[in-house]
Amino acid sequence: MVTAREGRGDRRNGSTSGFVRPGDGARPAEAARPLDPTHREDPVADDAPPTPPFRDPALPLPDRARDLLGRLTLDERIAFLHQRVPAVPRLGLAEFRTGTEALHGVAWLGTATTFPQPVGLAATWDLDLITQVGAVVGTEVRAKHAADPTVSLNVWAPVVNPLRHPRWGRNEEGFSEDPHLTATLATAYARGLRGDHPVYWRTVPTLKHLLAYGVETDRAVLSAQLPPRALHEYELPAFLGPLRAGVVGAVMPSYNLVNGRPTHVSKDLIDALRDDRDGFLLVVSDAGAPSNLVTGERYHPDHTTAAAAALRAGVDSFTDHDADSSITVGRVRAALDAGLLDAADVDRAVLRQLELRLATGELDPDLDPWAGTGADAIDLPEHRALARRAAAAGVVVLENDGVLPLRDGVRVAVVGPHADQVCTDWYSGTPPYTVTLADALAARLGADRVTLVDGADRVALRSVTTGRYVRPGDDGVLVADAPRADEDTHVDLTSWGEGLHTLRSLRTGRLWTGARWILHADADRVGGWVVQESFRVHAHGDDTVSVQHVGSGRWVVVQRDGGVLVADAADPQHAERFTARTVHSGHARAAAAARDADVVVLAVGNDPHLLGRETEDRPHLRLPHAQAELARTVLDANPTTVLTVVSSYPYVLGDLGDAASAVVWSAHAGQELGHGLVDVLTGDVEPTGRLTQQWPADEAHVGDLFDHDPIGGGHTYWYAPHPARWAFGHGLTYSAVEYLGLTVDAEDDLDELSVATARVIVQNTGDRVAEELVQVYAAAPAHRLPYPRRSLVSFERVRLEPGETREVALAVAVAGLAVWDVTSGSFVVEPGGYELHAGSSAEDLPLVADLKVAGTPVPPRTLLEGWVRAVDHDERADVRLVPRDRDAGTAVEVAPDARTGWVLLRDVDLHGVGGLELTVARTDAGPAAVHVEVREGRRWERVATAAVPEGTDRWDWRTVRATPRTTLPTWGETDVRLVLDGTVRLGEVRGTRAG
Missing domain, CATH: 3.20.20.300 (Glycoside hydrolase, family 3, N-terminal domain)
Incomplete structure (x- = not known):
C-alpha cells in the first residue's frame, strides 16, 4: 500500500512494501556484499605503517572525509x-x-x-x-x-x-x-x-x-x-x-x-x-x-x-x-x-x-559491491524486457467505446507522424534499437493485416535558378541538378506546427539537416541542443517558396557552381525560390487507408526537440494544425479510430477526443514504445496507466504560465476551478470496477501523529481482469484558509478477477492534511471536519466519509513577541516579493506597475499594543510611506503612518515608528493592513507596548 502524503511537517514517502512511517530510512541491504572492515586479504606486518584514517573503512565516512580534507593543500x-x-x-x-x-x-x-x-x-x-x-x-x-x-x-x-x-x-x-x-x-x-x-x-x-x-x-x-x-x-x-x-x-x-x-x-x-x-x-x-x-x-x-x-x-x-x-x-x-x-x-x-x-567506493574497490560491474552490462536481455514492461505500464487509456482491445484478425491502418518513428529527447541516450508502432502491430497482427501511412505530403522541389530538382548525392549532399522529379528527388514533408517542418528524403530515408552549412539528407532523427533538422517554408505568393534552416536562422540558396544547397541568405528575399510539385497528398492516402481498414490507429503528438523543450515553452496546448486536420480526415473516413497520442505533455483535443472511438496516451516511451503500446492496444497487457497530470478541457483553464503560486493562480487539480477533460488519476481498464463502500478507522482524538485507515470496497463487474488504482483524496470545505479542492493522500493498485469484490485498506496520515501556518512558521493540522473521498480519479470520487480531527488551533497573531515578517502575510495586492538582504530573507515592495500595494495580517491581537515599529528601505528616491489600517466592520480605518527616510540603496534598512492617532487596544483582535505607498520596501513589523 502506498501513501502519497504522510504529512507535510514530517514526511516520508510511500513504497510498495507498505506504509512508511516517520523514522524509516533507506531499505536495508539485501544482496549486497557484506562489509567487514576488519578483513584483510594478506597478513599485515607488525611494523607496517598505520593505516591513514581516510583509508580505514571501519571509520564513518564523515571522519574519513575530514582526515582526507586535512591532507589536501589549499x-x-x-x-x-x-x-x-x-x-x-x-x-x-x-x-x-x-x-x-x-x-x-x-x-x-x-x-x-x-x-x-x-x-x-x-x-x-x-x-x-x-x-x-x-x-x-x-x-x-x-x-x-x-x-x-x-x-x-x-x-x-x-x-x-x-x-x-x-x-x-x-x-x-x-x-x-x-x-x-x-x-x-x-x-x-x-x-x-x-x-x-x-x-x-x-x-x-x-x-x-x-x-x-x-x-x-x-x-x-x-x-x-x-x-x-x-x-x-x-x-x-x-x-x-x-x-x-x-x-x-x-x-x-x-x-x-x-x-x-x-x-x-x-x-x-x-x-x-x-x-x-x-x-x-x-x-x-x-x-x-x-x-x-x-x-x-x-x-x-x-x-x-x-x-x-x-x-x-x-x-x-x-x-x-x-x-x-x-x-x-x-x-x-x-x-x-x-x-x-x-x-x-x-x-x-x-x-x-x-x-x-x-x-561511491572510490577508495574501497574491494568493499564496493558495485565495483565489479563490467563495461558490458549494457543492453542486457533483462534490460530490454524491463524497457518493454515499463513502456506498456505507462500507457493510459483515456476513452474507449469498446473498440479496445483490438481483436485478432482485425485489419488495421496505422496512420500519422508517430506511426513509424520513435523519437528521442534531449536527455535520451542512444537506444540500441527501436520498435515503432507499425513494427509492433505487424509483428502482433501479421504484416498482411497492417497498412502504414504516415500522413506526410510527398513533394519534389525544383530550383528556379537551375531549373532542376533537388536530390541527395551519394554523399548525402543536397544538390539541385536532377532533370526529372523521380523518386530520388522525393521528400516527405511533415508539419509539426507553427510553420515548423521536417523533410525526409525518400532516397536516403533520412532527414534534411543544415548542421554543416551545406545541406545534407543524412540525419537519423531530430536532435541536438540546437536542432539542425527543422525548416520553415515561406510562400512568396507567385507559386514559389523559400526555405529557412531554423537552427542557423539562414535561408537556403543554391550555389551557381554545382547547384549545392547551403544555408546562407539573411532573408527570404535573397533566398533561392523553389516550385513544389506534389507527388501525393498524405491526407488523401490516409483517408484511403482508413476506408479500407476495420480500425485506424492514428498516432499523433510532438517531437520532443521541437516547440516545447529545454529553453522553449510550448506556444499553446493544441495539436499541430496539420495533425488536427489529418485526424479529421481520418475520422471522416472511418470513425472506428483509436486516437493514439504520443507526447511529452497534455493536449486540449476538443472535438477530436469526442469523435474518436478510443483515445490512448503514451509518453515517448523509449526503445520499446511500439511494443508497449501494442501490448495494451491488443489486451495482451491490461491497461494500468493513470494520469499524474490533468488534461484540460480548454486552454483558458490552465492559468498563467508565469504565476508560480498554485493557490492564487488556481493551478493544478488542487485549486483549478474548472473540471478537466481527463482528470488527475484518470485511466480506464478493459473491465468495469464499481466503488461500493468507504469507511474510516480512526482514533477519537486524531492529531498530527495519527494515522487513519480508509477501507474501500471495490468490485470488478466486468468479464476481464481489472488492474484498478484505488485513490483516496482529502478535502476540507469549511477550512478557514484556501484549501485544495482535492488532494491525493493515499493510493493502492489492486488486481481484481472478474466478479471479485475486495476491501482495500489505505493508510491516511493526518499530518498530510496540514497547511503552512504563516503565523507560527510551521505546518499545522487545524481542528475541524475533513472529508475523505475514494474513487478512480480526482474527479470520479463516488464515495465520501467524514474525518474529525482535534488538530492544533491557530491562535491570533501577536505583535509583542518579536518581529513579524511582512512576507508572512495572509493576503496581498499590488506588491511583489523581493530579497530582504542580498544573501537571505524576503521582503515586499510595491509592484512595478502600481503606485501603492498592501499586505494583510489576519486575526491580530492588538491588546497592549501602543504603536508599531517597521523595518523599511527604499527602492528609489521620491515619496515613500507605510500606512497602518485596521478593519472596522466592512471598512478600513487608517490609524497611523510611518514616513520612510532617505537611504543609500535598497539594502539600507531603517527602523521607523508608526504612532497611532487613536488607541489600538480598543480594536482587540482584528485584521491589520499595511499599505505601501511609493518607493518603499517593507521587511518586518512589531508592536510596542502601550504606556
Missing part, C-alpha cells in the same frame, strides 16, 4: 570547486567530475537502454517498477564508468519540479503536478539509482532543480514569486521526500530567481534542504549559472563577489566554462585574497564532495 581544495577536479595521485584520488545525465537512461555516452520519459514512468504509478528502472540505469552508469573512469557516478537525476503548468517546455522531465506524488515517484527512481547497500552507493542521485522552476522563457533572468504557503506546501515537498528517504546525495539549483534572488545564492533555500537531511548533500551548480549571476541576472557587480556569494550560500561545485577550471579557480582565489571568503568556506564544500566520493 590549492588542491580550491581546484575541487570546479566540476572537473584534477587527480591527487599521492592520496589515491582519481580525476573526478560531477554529473552524468540519467533522466530515463544514460544520456550522451553512446548506446544505453532508453526507458520512457519520467512523465511516462510516472503514469505507471508502480514504485517497484520505477525502482527497477532506476537500478538498471544505475547499473549502466557503472558500466560506462568501468569503460571510462571519468564518467561520473554522481548522476543528475531525478527532476522533481512539479508539473504546475502544461505549457512548460520541460514537462516530460517531471513526474506529476502533485508535489507529494512527485516525491514518492522520484524516491522510487532514486532508490534504484542509489542501490541498497547501507554504506556504498551504486550512483549518487541529484535532485533538479531547486526551486520554482517551471518556465523556459527568459529562465535565466525570470523571478518566480513564491509566497510561503506555495514554497512549503507545493515546491519544497517534492525535494524533501527523497532527501528524508536517504536516497539522494546532491541537489542542483535552478537557473531562475525566487522572489528576486538567484537560487544559486539563496542560502535560505539550500539550508531548507540541508537542515532536513542526515548525511552529505552536495550542491552542484547548473551549467553556466555561476557566471550568469553577473552576466545575465546582474545580481552581483563582479564574478569574484558572485563566486564568493554562491560558495557562502552553499554551492559546492561550479559547472562553468566547460572543462576550463582556471576561471572558477581564479575567482575563488581572488575572493579569498579580498577577504570575501575564508578557508573554512572552501573546506565545507570540499568535505561534502569527499563524502560523496567515498560513498
Whole structure:
C-alpha cells in the first residue's frame, strides 16, 4: 500500500512494501556484499605503517572525509570547486567530475537502454517498477564508468519540479503536478539509482532543480514569486521526500530567481534542504549559472563577489566554462585574497564532495559491491524486457467505446507522424534499437493485416535558378541538378506546427539537416541542443517558396557552381525560390487507408526537440494544425479510430477526443514504445496507466504560465476551478470496477501523529481482469484558509478477477492534511471536519466519509513577541516579493506597475499594543510611506503612518515608528493592513507596548 502524503511537517514517502512511517530510512541491504572492515586479504606486518584514517573503512565516512580534507593543500581544495577536479595521485584520488545525465537512461555516452520519459514512468504509478528502472540505469552508469573512469557516478537525476503548468517546455522531465506524488515517484527512481547497500552507493542521485522552476522563457533572468504557503506546501515537498528517504546525495539549483534572488545564492533555500537531511548533500551548480549571476541576472557587480556569494550560500561545485577550471579557480582565489571568503568556506564544500566520493567506493574497490560491474552490462536481455514492461505500464487509456482491445484478425491502418518513428529527447541516450508502432502491430497482427501511412505530403522541389530538382548525392549532399522529379528527388514533408517542418528524403530515408552549412539528407532523427533538422517554408505568393534552416536562422540558396544547397541568405528575399510539385497528398492516402481498414490507429503528438523543450515553452496546448486536420480526415473516413497520442505533455483535443472511438496516451516511451503500446492496444497487457497530470478541457483553464503560486493562480487539480477533460488519476481498464463502500478507522482524538485507515470496497463487474488504482483524496470545505479542492493522500493498485469484490485498506496520515501556518512558521493540522473521498480519479470520487480531527488551533497573531515578517502575510495586492538582504530573507515592495500595494495580517491581537515599529528601505528616491489600517466592520480605518527616510540603496534598512492617532487596544483582535505607498520596501513589523 502506498501513501502519497504522510504529512507535510514530517514526511516520508510511500513504497510498495507498505506504509512508511516517520523514522524509516533507506531499505536495508539485501544482496549486497557484506562489509567487514576488519578483513584483510594478506597478513599485515607488525611494523607496517598505520593505516591513514581516510583509508580505514571501519571509520564513518564523515571522519574519513575530514582526515582526507586535512591532507589536501589549499590549492588542491580550491581546484575541487570546479566540476572537473584534477587527480591527487599521492592520496589515491582519481580525476573526478560531477554529473552524468540519467533522466530515463544514460544520456550522451553512446548506446544505453532508453526507458520512457519520467512523465511516462510516472503514469505507471508502480514504485517497484520505477525502482527497477532506476537500478538498471544505475547499473549502466557503472558500466560506462568501468569503460571510462571519468564518467561520473554522481548522476543528475531525478527532476522533481512539479508539473504546475502544461505549457512548460520541460514537462516530460517531471513526474506529476502533485508535489507529494512527485516525491514518492522520484524516491522510487532514486532508490534504484542509489542501490541498497547501507554504506556504498551504486550512483549518487541529484535532485533538479531547486526551486520554482517551471518556465523556459527568459529562465535565466525570470523571478518566480513564491509566497510561503506555495514554497512549503507545493515546491519544497517534492525535494524533501527523497532527501528524508536517504536516497539522494546532491541537489542542483535552478537557473531562475525566487522572489528576486538567484537560487544559486539563496542560502535560505539550500539550508531548507540541508537542515532536513542526515548525511552529505552536495550542491552542484547548473551549467553556466555561476557566471550568469553577473552576466545575465546582474545580481552581483563582479564574478569574484558572485563566486564568493554562491560558495557562502552553499554551492559546492561550479559547472562553468566547460572543462576550463582556471576561471572558477581564479575567482575563488581572488575572493579569498579580498577577504570575501575564508578557508573554512572552501573546506565545507570540499568535505561534502569527499563524502560523496567515498560513498561511491572510490577508495574501497574491494568493499564496493558495485565495483565489479563490467563495461558490458549494457543492453542486457533483462534490460530490454524491463524497457518493454515499463513502456506498456505507462500507457493510459483515456476513452474507449469498446473498440479496445483490438481483436485478432482485425485489419488495421496505422496512420500519422508517430506511426513509424520513435523519437528521442534531449536527455535520451542512444537506444540500441527501436520498435515503432507499425513494427509492433505487424509483428502482433501479421504484416498482411497492417497498412502504414504516415500522413506526410510527398513533394519534389525544383530550383528556379537551375531549373532542376533537388536530390541527395551519394554523399548525402543536397544538390539541385536532377532533370526529372523521380523518386530520388522525393521528400516527405511533415508539419509539426507553427510553420515548423521536417523533410525526409525518400532516397536516403533520412532527414534534411543544415548542421554543416551545406545541406545534407543524412540525419537519423531530430536532435541536438540546437536542432539542425527543422525548416520553415515561406510562400512568396507567385507559386514559389523559400526555405529557412531554423537552427542557423539562414535561408537556403543554391550555389551557381554545382547547384549545392547551403544555408546562407539573411532573408527570404535573397533566398533561392523553389516550385513544389506534389507527388501525393498524405491526407488523401490516409483517408484511403482508413476506408479500407476495420480500425485506424492514428498516432499523433510532438517531437520532443521541437516547440516545447529545454529553453522553449510550448506556444499553446493544441495539436499541430496539420495533425488536427489529418485526424479529421481520418475520422471522416472511418470513425472506428483509436486516437493514439504520443507526447511529452497534455493536449486540449476538443472535438477530436469526442469523435474518436478510443483515445490512448503514451509518453515517448523509449526503445520499446511500439511494443508497449501494442501490448495494451491488443489486451495482451491490461491497461494500468493513470494520469499524474490533468488534461484540460480548454486552454483558458490552465492559468498563467508565469504565476508560480498554485493557490492564487488556481493551478493544478488542487485549486483549478474548472473540471478537466481527463482528470488527475484518470485511466480506464478493459473491465468495469464499481466503488461500493468507504469507511474510516480512526482514533477519537486524531492529531498530527495519527494515522487513519480508509477501507474501500471495490468490485470488478466486468468479464476481464481489472488492474484498478484505488485513490483516496482529502478535502476540507469549511477550512478557514484556501484549501485544495482535492488532494491525493493515499493510493493502492489492486488486481481484481472478474466478479471479485475486495476491501482495500489505505493508510491516511493526518499530518498530510496540514497547511503552512504563516503565523507560527510551521505546518499545522487545524481542528475541524475533513472529508475523505475514494474513487478512480480526482474527479470520479463516488464515495465520501467524514474525518474529525482535534488538530492544533491557530491562535491570533501577536505583535509583542518579536518581529513579524511582512512576507508572512495572509493576503496581498499590488506588491511583489523581493530579497530582504542580498544573501537571505524576503521582503515586499510595491509592484512595478502600481503606485501603492498592501499586505494583510489576519486575526491580530492588538491588546497592549501602543504603536508599531517597521523595518523599511527604499527602492528609489521620491515619496515613500507605510500606512497602518485596521478593519472596522466592512471598512478600513487608517490609524497611523510611518514616513520612510532617505537611504543609500535598497539594502539600507531603517527602523521607523508608526504612532497611532487613536488607541489600538480598543480594536482587540482584528485584521491589520499595511499599505505601501511609493518607493518603499517593507521587511518586518512589531508592536510596542502601550504606556
